Amino acid sequence: MLDAAGTTAALGWGVIGFGWVARDHAVPGLREAGARLVAVADPDPAARRAARAAGAQAHPDWDALLAAPEVEAVYVATPNHLHRAAVEAAAAAGKPVLCEKPMAGTLADAEAMGAAVRRARIPYGTAFDQRHHPAHGAIRDAVAAGAIGTVTAIRIAYACWLDPGWSADNWRADPTRAGGGALIDLAPHGLDLVHAITGEEVAVLHALTQRRVQPYAVDDGAMLLGRSTGGVLVQLHVAYNCPDGLPRRRLEVVGSTGAIVADRTMGQTPGGTVRRICGRLGLDAPLPVPDAPASPFARQMAAFARWLRRGGDAFDLERDLRLMRLMDAAVRAEPAPCR
Ligand SMILES: NC(=O)c1ccc[n+]([C@@H]2O[C@H](COP(=O)([O-])OP(=O)(O)OC[C@H]3O[C@@H](n4cnc5c(N)ncnc54)[C@H](O)[C@@H]3O)[C@@H](O)[C@H]2O)c1
Incomplete structure (x- = not known):
């Protein structure tokens, strides 16, 4: 139970798409947050077997799940091209x-x-779990308290190795189902984190993509350059072509009196290290992260339940849409896009 006020205890979740992220991260997270998994919809019989083993009702499609009154909130974790139909159906079901x-x-x-x-006036949030990472919350608080002065730049490397056989059906390498490659998959996390840490959205964005190493038809790397509404410069390197042994999950927040460097905090799990570097002497010291063993997903599920009851800006449809428009415009404006 994460929420001292007990606000997450009773929320019953229906999960549409019971694959990797739902099974390994979201469902353990919602349980850690004290919520209940009620039902799963997935056409894959193996996913439904896993759902039943986890104590949930299992349906081959989402109609029965959405009709169940015990399903009080829906988590959508299908491949990207199915998000729209699933969200439209959930909205129609209220x-x-x-x-x-x-x-x-x-x-x-x-x-x-x-x-x-x-139209349906339902609460909607995009699952940017990394804004709920305990280390990123500590960075936001330190920045707000003036620990590094005026934030001037945020540099993020968020990359992995994704070869064509990464999964039995690697939809991430299929442009029609994924909508793109490393850029659309990984850059949204970093762009959203800029807002989570500084309170300023990225307002201008340029992108260069590459198809350099992997043999599939989507970009396997991208470099993005942006600027927030208040003038923070943003640099993002995202990739599917970065060997796992290299440093590839790094977040740097640079300010006028110091910097904060987080290693291995970007990702689905808690942990990683955070240091504050003094701008005058160059000395660094660990930035205390509250003792919060909860995963970003558990904190996200708890935050969503709290938001349903109390509101606030933890989730915001219009902000998420602005992020999508920004990325779309940057991709469309790329000079000589990679082929
Ligand atoms: N926040 C994160 O850190 C994070 C991490 C991984 C994935 N994701 C996102 O989560 C989503 C799922 O990714 P994944 O890695 O779990 O994919 P996955 O392929 O492992 O799982 C997708 C599941 O959706 C199911 N599915 C397919 N069609 C369906 C339908 N019509 N109705 C219901 N279920 C259907 C598949 O059978 C599969 O079980 C993607 O949008 C991905 O970008 C987010």
Whole structure:
């Protein structure tokens, strides 16, 4: 139980798409947050067997899940091209939705989702779990307290190795189902983190992509350059072509009196290290991260339950749509896109 006020205890979740992120991270997270897994919808019989083993009702499609009154909130974790239909169906059923990032594989799908959510007046959030990482919360608080002065730049490397056989059905390498490659998959986390840490959204964005190492038809790397509404410069390197042994999960927040460097905090699990570097002497010291063993997913599920009851800005459809428009415009404006 994460929430001292007990606000997460009773929330009953339905999960649409019971694959890697749902099984390994979201469902353990919602249980850690004190919520209940009620039902799962997934066409894959093995996923439904796993759902039953986890004590949930299991359906081959989402209609029965959405009809169940015990399902009080819906988590969507299908491949990207199915987010739209799942969210539209959940909205028509009047259920609050937490949908995995990217919001959708295309901007048109994301806009349609936004229209469905507004029409149905349901609460909607995109699952940017990393804004709920305990280390990133500590960085946000340190920045707000002036620990590094005026924030001037944020540099993020968030990369992995994703070869074509990464999974039995590697939809991430399929442009029609993923909507893109490393950029659309990994950059949303970093762009959202800029807002989580500084309170400023990225307002201008340029992107260069590459297809350099992996043999598939989506970008396997991208470099993005942006600027927040208040002038923070943002550099993101995302990739599917980075060997796992290299440093590839790093977040740097640079300020006028110091910097904060986080290693191995970007990702689905708690942990990693955070240091504050003094701008005058160059000395560094660990930045205390509250003793919070909870995973980013557990904290995200707890935050969503709290948000349903109390509101606030932890989740924001319009902010998520602005992020999708920004990425879409950056990809469309890329000079000589990679082929
Ligand atoms: N926040 C994060 O850190 C994070 C990490 C991984 C994945 N994701 C996102 O989560 C989503 C799922 O990714 P994944 O790695 O778990 O993929 P996955 O392929 O492991 O799982 C997807 C599941 O969806 C199911 N599915 C397919 N069609 C369906 C349908 N019509 N109805 C219901 N279920 C259906 C598949 O059978 C599969 O079980 C993607 O949008 C991805 O970008 C987010």
